[in-house]
Amino acid sequence: MYDKHGNDNNSSYISEFLENINRYSDFTFEYVKVDRSQLTKALKSGLIDMIPFCGRDADSSGSLLFSDIPCAIGSTVFASNRMPDMENLKIGLLNHAPESLREKVFFYVKNQGINATYFYYDSSEQLISDIYNGKIDVFTTIDFTIPSDFFVIATIETTFFYLAVSNSNPELFYEFNSALSTLFLLNPSFLSTLRARYIPSARYSINKLSPREQTYVRNNKNMKVAVVMNEPPYCFLSNGEFRGIIIDLIDALAKSAGITVTYVPAYSYLEAMNLVKWGEADIIYNINELILKSDLASIKPTSPLLSQKFIFVSNSSLKKDESVYFVEIRGIQYSKEFIDSHFKVTDKISVDTAEECFAKIEKNDNYISLIPLPQLEYYLQNHLFTNLKMINEGYSASVSLGISRRLGSEMAGVLDKAIYTLTTSMFESFMERNMDSNMTVGAFIKKHLVSFCIICAAFILVLASAVFLFVIFETRRRKDNQIKQAMNLANRDSMTGLFNHIAFEKKVTGILMHQEENETGVFVMIDIDDFKKVNDTLGHAKGDYVIVSVANLLLSTFRGGDLKGRMGGDEFAVFMRNVSDLSAVERKMKFLQDSIKTYFEESELPVKVTCSIGISWCKGKQNENAFKEIYNAADQGLYQVKKNGKNAFVIVEASSLQS
Numbered sequence: 001m002y003d004k005h006g007n008d009n010n011s012s013y014i015s016e017f018l019e020n021i022n023r024y025s026d027f028t029f030e031y032v033k034v035d036r037s038q039l040t041k042a043l044k045s046g047l048i049d050m051i052p053f054c055g056r057d058a059d060s061s062g063s064l065l066f067s068d069i070p071c072a073i074g075s076t077v078f079a080s081n082r083m084p085d086m087e088n089l090k091i092g093l094l095n096h097a098p099e100s101l102r103e104k105v106f107f108y109v110k111n112q113g114i115n116a117t118y119f120y121y122d123s124s125e126q127l128i129s130d131i132y133n134g135k136i137d138v139f140t141t142i143d144f145t146i147p148s149d150f151f152v153i154a155t156i157e158t159t160f161f162y163l164a165v166s167n168s169n170p171e172l173f174y175e176f177n178s179a180l181s182t183l184f185l186l187n188p189s190f191l192s193t194l195r196a197r198y199i200p201s202a203r204y205s206i207n208k209l210s211p212r213e214q215t216y217v218r219n220n221k222n223m224k225v226a227v228v229m230n231e232p233p234y235c236f237l238s239n240g241e242f243r244g245i246i247i248d249l250i251d252a253l254a255k256s257a258g259i260t261v262t263y264v265p266a267y268s269y270l271e272a273m274n275l276v277k278w279g280e281a282d283i284i285y286n287i288n289e290l291i292l293k294s295d296l297a298s299i300k301p302t303s304p305l306l307s308q309k310f311i312f313v314s315n316s317s318l319k320k321d322e323s324v325y326f327v328e329i330r331g332i333q334y335s336k337e338f339i340d341s342h343f344k345v346t347d348k349i350s351v352d353t354a355e356e357c358f359a360k361i362e363k364n365d366n367y368i369s370l371i372p373l374p375q376l377e378y379y380l381q382n383h384l385f386t387n388l389k390m391i392n393e394g395y396s397a398s399v400s401l402g403i404s405r406r407l408g409s410e411m412a413g414v415l416d417k418a419i420y421t422l423t424t425s426m427f428e429s430f431m432e433r434n435m436d437s438n439m440t441v442g443a444f445i446k447k448h449l450v451s452f453c454i455i456c457a458a459f460i461l462v463l464a465s466a467v468f469l470f471v472i473f474e475t476r477r478r479k480d481n482q483i484k485q486a487m488n489l490a491n492r493d494s495m496t497g498l499f500n501h502i503a504f505e506k507k508v509t510g511i512l513m514h515q516e517e518n519e520t521g522v523f524v525m526i527d528i529d530d531f532k533k534v535n536d537t538l539g540h541a542k543g544d545y546v547i548v549s550v551a552n553l554l555l556s557t558f559r560g561g562d563l564k565g566r567m568g569g570d571e572f573a574v575f576m577r578n579v580s581d582l583s584a585v586e587r588k589m590k591f592l593q594d595s596i597k598t599y600f601e602e603s604e605l606p607v608k609v610t611c612s613i614g615i616s617w618c619k620g621k622q623n624e625n626a627f628k629e630i631y632n633a634a635d636q637g638l639y640q641v642k643k644n645g646k647n648a649f650v651i652v653e654a655s656s657l658q659s
Contacts (some may be wrong), residue, residue, distance in 0.1 A: 013144065013198045014052050017071055020190065025180035036096045040064070043166050050176065054164040057100040065173040066297070067163040069184050073191060073304050074142040074161060075416060076104055078153040084137035086154075086212050088115045092127045092139035095120050105140050108156045108409060112212065134264055144198065152212050155413040158400065181338065182569055184309075184396035191398060192307055209414060216410035222260045223411070225250055226272035228283035229265045229353055233378045233434040234286075235441065239260045243372070246285045248430040249305060249422070250401075256418040268352035269331025269641050273299070276404045282411075287402035288333055300405050303416045304398035304655035306427065310334075310370040312391035315362055317494055318343070320540075325349055327357045327369040334370055338395050343368065354379075356390055362387045377502070378435055391494070428624075493566040495544065496551035504565030505627050508575045510621040511563075512630070522576040522585055522617045525634040526554070526592075529610045529646040537607055546570075546600070546609060553599060557592050573634075582617065582651065589613055589649045613649035614638030 018029055034042045042048045044063060049413060051450055053174060078091070091109070093102060109116045119136050121127040128147060130136050138153055146152070165173040184190060211216070227235045227242060235244035242263045254261045264281040266272035275281040277298045287301050288308070318324065324343045328334060330350050339345060349367070351357050354375055361367045362385050380387050403412050491503035499507065508523070515521060528534075528550060535543040547570065554564045563575040579585060593611060600609040614637030616630050637652040 005145065013072070013194055015135050016194065016197075016652045018052060020183055020187075021176065021179045023434075023642075024182040024532075025175055026530065043164070043169075049165065049169070049172060051164040053161050055098070055100075055159055055161055059097065063167055065167050065170065065181050067173075067177050068337050069180050069395060070160040070191070070398070071163050071180070072144065072161040073158065073195070074144050075152075076101060076156040077141065077143050077146070078138040078156070079141060079143075079146045079150045080131060080138045080153050081150050083210065084153065086112075086114065086210050089118050089138060090119060090136040092119050092121060092130065092136045093641075094124060094127065095122055097140070101140065103461050104157050108154075112409065152413070152417065153418045154213070154409070156409065157305075158303060158412075179648070181395050185585070188394075190307075192304065195304075209417065210410075213410045213413050217258055217414060220259070220407075220411070222262055223254070223283055224262045224264050224281045225283045225285070226266050226275040227285070228263045228272055228353070231375070233374055233431075234372075243434065245430045245434050248433070249427075250283075250285070250425060252422060253415060253418045256421045257414050259414075269329060270352070271291075271331075273331050273402075276402065279404070279406060282404050282407055284402045285399070286332070287400045288397040298405055299402040300409075300412060301400040301402055302401050302412060303419050305422075306398055306399050306417060306610060308399045309373040309396045311373050311376060312342070312368055313358075313361060313371050313376055314366075314368045314389055314390060314391060315387050316365060318366070318368065318391060318522065322366070324366050324368045325364070325406055327351060327360050327367055329354060329357055329369075333396055333397075335397075339370070355384075358385045358388060373502070374435070375432065389494075390500075496527075496548055496566050498551055498554070498572070499563060499565035501565065501567045504563060504567070504573060504575075505631075507563055508630075510626045511575065511577060512618070512626040513624060515619075517620045518617045519577075520579045520582075520617055521630075522579045522582075522615060523630045523634045524565075524574040524576065524585075524589075525614045525631075525638045526572040526574070527612050527638055527642070528570040529612055529642075534607055538605075544604070546605075549599065549603075549613070550596060551594050553592070557588065557595060573631075579617070585615065585617075585651070586649075589615070593647065593649070610647035612638055612641040612646045614641060615649060615651040619653070624632055 022029075032042075032047060032048050037050055039048075039054070043051060051064075054064070054066070054073055075113060078089075089109075091105070091412070093105070119127075120129070121130075124145075127136070127139050131139060131150075140156070142159065143152060163176055165176065167173075179615075185488075187193075227246065229235065229237055229242075233244055234246045235241070235242060247263070248501060250261055264275055266275055269286065272281070272284050276284045284299070285297065285305070313322075320342055322343055323346050325347050326339060326343075326345045327349045328351070330352055349360060351360060354371065357371070358379060359371050368391075376388070376390065380388065399414060403415070491499060493500045498504075508521075512521060528546065531543065531546070534546055547566075550572065551564075551566065556578065558564060558574055561577055563577075565573045567573050576585065593613070596609060596611050614634040616633035616637060618626065618630055633652045637650040641650050643647050
């Protein structure tokens, strides 16, 4: 976690994690070595300010504040460099390991009927040495800490780790928590990226099932999965068969593990949860780190399956701290702290499905909910609801499968190893395949309600007057305009009118996939320097003024055919099409920076406003993944500018994209 390693042998999980948080805060970090058993004491005494990797069970006194979003998701595992005799195990444990970890190990061993002998060590170095020498068979650890030539023998428990701050320092906590929320809103796959970088998938090889896991798979060839029937794009019925993103993922897992799946239908997430608790199903999807402790008694989460971004949705623009009614879907876990930090919840309304939730919000002012972004996009792009508005605030949560604790822990181990066989391209193909509407009759009528009414009205119009005919066509025109307006609003940032992150990415991706061979596209990322100081010094109203003013300067500086977007917070992006000379781009950047500096000087704003810019470019036709690569290249350039003093720009060649 802390040692320098990874793909470039120049960073650690924690250092990269904190560097990315610091993109939305303004700290310098000093690492202080503290004995694991003294962490909480060191935090209380002020020796350290923050623990970046802490389980909630470490705080028995209630003296810590934990981030809303986990900074790491790990699994408690048995690991070794060889496959041992699982009937008789010599297990290594560290003396300073938390008592809760030992209890999990003892429970697992007892539950599995393993004849275990325990060996206790003061240092991990001596423990690892004894495994190499054959004195012990396995050691218990979090999967982050496994040596590179070891692999997972068995999975005991999935654990969430959080950023922790003393409750005597709430200001520091809220600043870190806000930065962390912003990071995951803009980059919901961040944890998955870090895990892939620092935990090689070979450690979870499906080819290295333990003898117990192999026996379990042979004797239990089928798993029953509880699924909600009408929750597109995740799960829905099509021609009598289940389809959806989750269905494709589970089918891929089952194929990798060599088992079959039976889907048990439910009408709500709450019913699906109960099916697992009652023993009528083995597994449920859509379990996140906010799962209730009461549910954990009967359901055990697997390693994360995907990352899910939740977005506020309403039928109108709402101001911060406004009184609202929150519509919750029964069985879904929400972050109460996140909701309360944005709105005053007068009351909660409970429904069973996302469609019922959308219907409530569409018809009632001041009704809000938090909806997974792919689900919201599905309903908007298929015109199933037309009076919905995305509010550009939200958070990300890692989603796991939930396994009934009635099953042997071998099933958890098998699925965890299968999860690591899934690739990014598989996720993307599942997403693309299921985003188009495959509607029921009711949904089809709802989508085509205007046309349906017109056809019926056409029969009546034969006998109607010209005035009545005019009213019908006028009604149709207005309805079409409402749909177009709603879709346009869904693509726009509500404050600036620029494209939002989602729409900007889609449009740039489309352009890159159709660039001519000799055509060059330039991606520009703009970040307002020290924007947090503007808010802290002058208040959020002046901060909003700065954001809107910079957006207007982008519109006046760049060509009409260039795409402009707000990526979130104080970060903007521009895509310049068909650029013939990169030196012209340099001149444009200098002009933009001078314009921003001069504009705010002349407006007599009492703080200095400048911007840092990262630029990348690519030439010729690209594939569907090009946006991520050109975005990351520009982001790295922006990071270098920030690191070297800000208020400058740098051009980075996205070399892997050049034709």
